[in-house]
Amino acid sequence: MRLLKVLPSVLAAACLLASGSGARAETGKVALTFDDLPALSLFKDQPYVNYLNDMLLRGLKRHRLPATGFVNESKLDAIDRTQQIANLEKWLDAGMNLGNHTFSHESPDQLGAKGYIEDIARGEPVTRALLAERHKPLGWFRHPYLETGFPAAVKREIDDWLAAHGYRIAPVTIDADDWEFAEPYDDAISRHDEARRLRIQKQYLEYTERTVAWYQKASNTVFGRQISFVMLLHATRLNADSIDALSDILKRRKLKGVTLDEAMKDPAYRVRDPYVGHDGIDWIERWSQELHKTLPWDSWQDPPKQIVEEYDRTNNDRH
Ligand SMILES: [Zn+2]
Known part of the structure; x- marks a missing residue:
């Protein structure tokens, strides 16, 4: 009896030690965010969209990666509204959070x-109701294209409206241009070109690993340390098919998955965003301006030219 009583506490202590050493191995934190829910896809194909949501969520749960999905409610009526809403519910049922990405x-x-501002308000009723059913508030907003408004008066009016309506802006501090690979990848699937599909996926993963490392370097330049990152991804078939490899990349870069709320506790996110311009730039670049630091652009690499050309051929829309 006595032994049985002692044993669990010994085991608990051992587990604590084990998880402690695990935490040392993963020195940094990253919150994953997925934009353009229910999906960014080349096709208005409901089974394709359902499948990628199922696979993505299954993978995120398998690797214990919390995520926040940002919804464009205009996409609900673009295919089958009932099934599109069911896809959003799957995110919440999997323990993920949802935010607004405009209508x-x-x-x-x-x-x-x-x-x-009207487009933000129009983009919230379904998402807000789904969250309310689960006693959760709608609290996160992500700007499409990371465009925050120009000139300063426009940016301020949008910022003020968001704050007055209970929204926090979800910044981006890792952006590996996944959207640019995703549509050629869909195209390869539709053409049953397996060699091309695998080649695009390989290029995507190599580019992502290199880009995550660049942002870690950039964080050191701007803050002298590794901040808790917020990574921009999209709800795509490419990410659904690549989630195991993406999880491996985060492990190799010593990044542990955390919620957006957790990542945003990092004091870096209280630094002012001084940027006013037409381009959508990430927050590391914005803060480099505020803190007068020069980013390590000499080691930055754009996505492969082949991918850019394939994207342009496949789809001229911006995402
Ligand atoms: Zn988007």
């Missing part, structure tokens, strides 16, 4: 401050 995925330059 139509337009740029503030196109809509102006008033139109952009």
Whole structure:
């Protein structure tokens, strides 16, 4: 009896030690975010979209990677509304969070401050209701194309509206341009070109690993340390098929998956975003301006030219 009583506490202590050494191996943190839910896909094909959501969520759960999905509610009616909403529910049922990514995925330059704000409000009813059913608030907003508004008055009007309506902006501190690989990847699947599909996936994963390492270097340049990162990804078949390899990349880069709320506790996210411009740039670049640091651009690499050309051929839309 006595032994049985002691044993669990010994085991618990051993587990604590084990998890402690694990935590030392993973020195950094990263919150994964997936934009353009229910899916960024070349095809309006409901089974294809359902499948990629199922596989993505299964993989995230398998690797214990928390994630936040950012919804464009305009996509709900683009295919089968009931099944599209069911895909959003799957995210919440898998323990993931959801945020608002505007209704139509337009740029503030196109809509102006008033139109952009209307597009944010129009993008929230279904997501808000699904969260409310689970006693959760809708609290996160992600700008499409990372475009935060120009000139300063437009940016301020949007920022003020978001704050007044209970939103926090979800910044991006790792961006590996996954969207650019994703549509050629869909195209390869539709053409049953297995060699091309595998080649694109390989190029994507190599590019992602290199880019994650670059942002770690950039974080050291700007803050003198590794901040808790927020990584931008998209709800795509490419990521659904690559989730095991993506998890391996994070492990090799010593990054542990955390929720967006957890990552945002890092004081880096309290640094002012001074950027006012037309381009959508990430927050490491914004803060490099605020803190007067020069980013290590000499080691930056754009996505392979072959991928850029394939993307341009496949789809001229921006995502
Ligand atoms: Zn987007």
